[in-house]
Each structure stands twice: as C-alpha cells, then as structure tokens.
Amino acid sequence: MxxxxxxxxxxxxxxxxxxxxxxxxxxxxxxxxxxxxxxxxxxxxxxxxxxxxxxxxxxxxxxxxxMSYVPQYEDADRDFPARVREIVLTGTQRPGKLFASRSDRERAESAMKSLNIYGLSDKEIRTLSGGQLRRVFLARAICGNPxxxxxxxxxxxxxxxxxxxxxxxxxxxxxxxxxxxxxxxxxxxxxxxxxxxxxxxxxxxxxxxxxxxxxxxx
Ligand SMILES: Nc1ncnc2c1ncn2[C@@H]1O[C@H](COP(=O)(O)OP(=O)(O)OP(=O)(O)O)[C@@H](O)[C@H]1O
Ligand SMILES: [Mg+2]
Missing domain, CATH: 3.40.50.300 (P-loop containing nucleotide triphosphate hydrolases)
Structure with missing residues (x-):
C-alpha cells in the first residue's frame, strides 16, 4: 500500500x-x-x-x-485583515499555482459547510471565538485534499x-x-x-x- x-x-x-x-x-x-x-x-x-x-x-x-498541518496553538495574527472564506481558500494553494480555481472554491465551500462555519464565511477572523477559529483552520486543512x-x-x-x-x-x-x-x-x-x-x-x-x-x- x-x-x-x-x-x-x-x-x-x-x-x-x-x-x-x-x-x-x-x-x-x-x-x-x-x-x-x-x-x-x-x-x-x-x-x-x-x-x-x-x-x-x-x-x-x-x-x-x-500535506496539511493544523498547529496546537493558532499563532495566527488575529488582526490580519482576512475573512474566513479567504483563509480557508488558502488551504487549496500549492507552489506555482496563481489563482484558486472554481473547484478550489467549491472544495473550500464544502469544507466550511462540513465544519458548520459556512455562515461565518464573510466574517473577519479577528471577530471569531477560539473554537470557531479552530474550525476555520481545520476547514483550511481539509480543503487542501491532503x-x-x-x-x-x-x-x-x-x-x-x-x-x-x-x-x-x-x-x-x-x-x-x-x-x-x-x-x-x-x-x-x-x-x-x-x-x-x-x-x-x-x-x-x-x-x-x-x-x-x-x-x-x-
Ligand atoms: N521553541 C522551543 N525552544 C526550545 N525548547 C522548546 C521549544 N519548543 C519546545 N521546546 C521544549 O521541547 C520539549 C518538547 O516540547 P513539545 O512542545 O514538543 O511538547 P509536547 O509533547 O507537545 O507538550 P504539550 O503536551 O504540552 O503540548 C519541551 O521540553 C519544551 O520545553
Ligand atoms: Mg504540544
């Protein structure tokens, strides 16, 4: 195998x-x-x-x-001006790839839906709770199809x-x-x-x- x-x-x-x-x-x-x-x-x-x-x-x-990795502590800069959808979408990026494709966007949406954060898509990450932010990073990890x-x-x-x-x-x-x-x-x-x-x-x-x-x- x-x-x-x-x-x-x-x-x-x-x-x-x-x-x-x-x-x-x-x-x-x-x-x-x-x-x-x-x-x-x-x-x-x-x-x-x-x-x-x-x-x-x-x-x-x-x-x-x-490979996708979710760290123990999110040492993310909480003030970074990004929305949930944008952070999740970065999980689909690979070296040499310029833009997220339609299928990347669909995968990001489905990851957000499966982790019940789709309703937070347009929220800025600085406004999230700890558990919500953790689910954002999990969605980011799984939408990379690891x-x-x-x-x-x-x-x-x-x-x-x-x-x-x-x-x-x-x-x-x-x-x-x-x-x-x-x-x-x-x-x-x-x-x-x-x-x-x-x-x-x-x-x-x-x-x-x-x-x-x-x-x-x-
Ligand atoms: N950046 C660092 N610089 C120096 N020592 C470190 C660093 N990070 C961890 N250590 C040390 O390395 C050892 C292992 O740390 P590690 O974070 O891998 O443990 P852990 O098993 O994940 O613990 P926990 O269950 O608390 O998360 C510890 O003795 C820790 O103090
Ligand atoms: Mg540890």
Whole structure:
C-alpha cells in the first residue's frame, strides 16, 4: 500500500536538548495514528518536524507532498485583515499555482459547510471565538485534499458537536486514502476511528506503539 510518511531515526534539537530523540515512524494511505504522551514529551516538536517547520538535526523524512498541518496553538495574527472564506481558500494553494480555481472554491465551500462555519464565511477572523477559529483552520486543512493530515490537539476548544463532526470528516478522509497523524491527550478519541495505532512519546522517544480495532477483521 502507498506510504504517506516515512520518518527514520529522527532527532530534533533545541540547542543541546533533543526534544525528539531517534523516532522512526511510518504511515500508509488510510492509516490513523494517534500520538499521545505527557506535557513536554516532544509531540508537537515531532509533528512540526514531519510538517517541515523544524529541520531534523539528523535522520530522514519522506512524506506525501500534499500535506496539511493544523498547529496546537493558532499563532495566527488575529488582526490580519482576512475573512474566513479567504483563509480557508488558502488551504487549496500549492507552489506555482496563481489563482484558486472554481473547484478550489467549491472544495473550500464544502469544507466550511462540513465544519458548520459556512455562515461565518464573510466574517473577519479577528471577530471569531477560539473554537470557531479552530474550525476555520481545520476547514483550511481539509480543503487542501491532503494525502497526509497532521493535527496537533485539534479537539482542544471544540464543543461535542464539532468534535463528532471532525471525526466524521476524518473517517471520510481515511477512507479516501489520507493518512492522519493526530496528537491528542484524550485517549477516548481513539473510539472515534474504527482502526488505528496509538503511539506514546516519552522524553522524545516512542515508548509504546499499539494497534487498536480491526483485530477481528481478518
Ligand atoms: N521553541 C522551543 N525552544 C526550545 N525548547 C522548546 C521549544 N519548543 C519546545 N521546546 C521544549 O521541547 C520539549 C518538547 O516540547 P513539545 O512542545 O514538543 O511538547 P509536547 O509533547 O507537545 O507538550 P504539550 O503536551 O504540552 O503540548 C519541551 O521540553 C519544551 O520545553
Ligand atoms: Mg504540544
């Protein structure tokens, strides 16, 4: 099956400290990987490394080129004068592409509808609540039609309905062959996806890697 991610013996350092310390991880098309672990264990650093936002100090990374990433904290400039629709549409942009096409606009609309933010399309992002802004960034990520989706604590600040909506969207993406890597503190999140792997990170290393679900399906 097609591989969406292969990370081999990755080390990521801040100064002399290895926040990620020799992680080997791969994800196939349609595979769900939950990353869990205590505060400061290196989960966000790992995902940022996979996203290409922080360079690996050593090791190798190969990943699908169509990748979307939703950070743990939106360090977006809230005063940036942009409307919801414009932010979501940027998720369809790729290097070398000049304008959003009609199908890009349709995908952005459908992502906004599926995350119940279509009614906010014309609002400026500075006027949104935290949970609404999170849904804008999720819509931005999914309308890029990703082959690899990286989500860092995507459920933080989401109400129960938005949480269930997100998991419905993820099940659809997985069925279409997207690999999803999700950092979560809430282990009950794994119940939202029928099959997956749960990887625990401790002090920058994988301390546990277990499969859940699908064991009786062969
Ligand atoms: N920009 C940075 N500069 C220096 N050290 C950092 C930086 N970002 C994170 N760290 C350190 O790297 C380690 C891992 O941080 P990271 O944010 O990856 O943890 P985390 O597992 O995502 O934690 P949390 O559950 O709180 O989100 C921590 O010790 C943290 O203090
Ligand atoms: Mg984190």
């Amino acid at each position: 097609t591989e969406r991610l292969r990370l081999n013996n990755a080390v990521i350092k801040y100064g002399d400290i290895s926040a990620v310390d020799g992680v080997t991880l791969s994800a196939k098309a349609g595979e769900m990987i939950f990353i869990t672990g205590s505060n400061g264990s290196g989960k966000s650093t790992l995902v940022k490394g996979i996203a290409g936002l922080i360079p690996l100090s050593s090791g190798t990374l190969v990943r699908a080129s169509r 082959e690899l989706l990286l989500l860092d604590e995507p459920c933080a600040g989401l109400d129960a309905l938005s949480h269930e909506t997100l998991f419905g969207i993820l099940r659809g993406l997985l069925a279409d062959g997207c690999a999803v890597v999700m950092v979560t503190h809430d282990i009950s999140d794994i119940d939202g996806i029928p099959e997956g792997r749960v990887i625990r990170i401790s002090h920058g290393k994988i301390s546990q890697d277990i499969s859940h679900g699908g064991l009786n399906h062969e």
